[in-house]
Amino acid sequence: MKPGIATTEFWVTLATAIIGILLVLGVVPGTFPQNEVVAAIEKIAGAVIAIFVALGYIKARTEVKKNGGLK
16 A cells, blocks of 8 residues: 555545645635625635535544555
8 A cells, every 4th residue: 555645645635635725825826806795705705615625534544544545
């Protein structure tokens, strides 16, 4: 079994989480005209994306470890 950092899933998860965090921080500009409500929704969406991606990765790695790795 490869270590987590050597898997494609890790790197895809990392990239997606970084995008979500950048949305939360406001570094990535939104696609809609900015007002307070839209900015808040974009930040919430970024946080939700980052959280779900991280949880998905944790679940996938747990399953792999529980099953003794890929065979």
